[in-house]
Amino acid sequence: MPTIHVVNGPNLNLLGTREPEVYGHETLADVEARCRTLTDSLGHALVFRQSNSEGTLVDWLQDIGREVAAGSALGVVLNAGAYTHTSVALRDAIVGASVPTIEVHVSNVHAREEFRHHSYLSPVAIGIVVGFGTGGYELAIRGLAERGRDGRGG
Ligand SMILES: O=C1C[C@@](O)(C(=O)O)C[C@@H](O)[C@@H]1O
Numbered sequence: 001m002p003t004i005h006v007v008n009g010p011n012l013n014l015l016g017t018r019e020p021e022v023y024g025h026e027t028l029a030d031v032e033a034r035c036r037t038l039t040d041s042l043g044h045a046l047v048f049r050q051s052n053s054e055g056t057l058v059d060w061l062q063d064i065g066r067e068v069a070a071g072s073a074l075g076v077v078l079n080a081g082a083y084t085h086t087s088v089a090l091r092d093a094i095v096g097a098s099v100p101t102i103e104v105h106v107s108n109v110h111a112r113e114e115f116r117h118h119s120y121l122s123p124v125a126i127g128i129v130v131g132f133g134t135g136g137y138e139l140a141i142r143g144l145a146e147r148g149r150d151g152r153g154g
Contacts, residue, residue, distance in 0.1 A: 001043045002148065003073040004141055005064050006035055008050035009057055009081035015106075015134070023106050026134045038138050042145050044074070054083055058093045065097025074148040075100030075126075077140040084109075084119045091120040100147070102140040103128045 008028065011018060016027035032048045039046040051057055057080065067073035078101050083090055094101050101121065108131030109116040122128055127143050129136040 001045070002071065003045040003047055003067065004039055004144055005060075005067075005073060005076040006032075006046065006048045006137060006141070007057060007060055007064075007076050007078050007080075008048075009054075009079060009083045010052040011081055012079060013050050013052070022112075024133050031134045031137055034134070035137050035141060038141055039145075042141075044145060054087060054089060057083065058089050061090065061093035061099050062097045065093075065099045068099060074144050075102070077102045077104055077137060077144060078121070078125075079104045079106070079137075080121060084121055085115055087120055091124055094121065094124045100144065101125045102144050103130075104136045104140045105130045106134055106136060107131060 013028055015023055015031065016025055028050060035048060036046050049060060061076065064073055064076050068075060076099055080087065080090055084103070093099070101124065103119065103121050103125040110130065126147065127140070129140045129143070132139060
């Protein structure tokens with residue numbers, strides 16, 4: 001069964017201690033453990049990563065695109081953090097490397113500051129999960145896996 005990638009952007013390494021009233025008390029390691037329990041039960045491999053660096057995230061998306069083209073990955077669950085609202089480079093990587101992408105946000109970005117309402121990624125994502133706390137990662141994984149089963153690749 002193809003790999004499901006989960007990629008986290010800047011400051012998500014601080015989950016658990018960062019603004020817990022917004023992002024909750026679970027750490028990124030807790031989230032990874034929950035994701036792994038789910039992907040194990042679905043029969044998919046999981047690669048779960050985090051970087052604060054935009055260029056590293058671009059490199060990973062390009063790598064994932066190659067794996068998807070080769071049939072060894074389904075796509076990516078992507079919480080790009082603040083780069084969501086700023087990064088044309090991440091959007092270009094998703095499009096240029098043809099990466100099936102589910103955009104995730106722990107918080108409901110639309111109920112927050114105006115600058116969080118715009119996403120460069122949403123128009124090129126296949127789906128978006130927003131505001132369900134850290135449980136949103138599992139919802140997104142289910143969505144990506146379901147889409148894979150449905151035969152709608154790429
Ligand atoms: O870093 C983050 C986290 C976030 O992506 C979320 O998961 O709710 C929302 C972004 O606006 C913010 O910059």
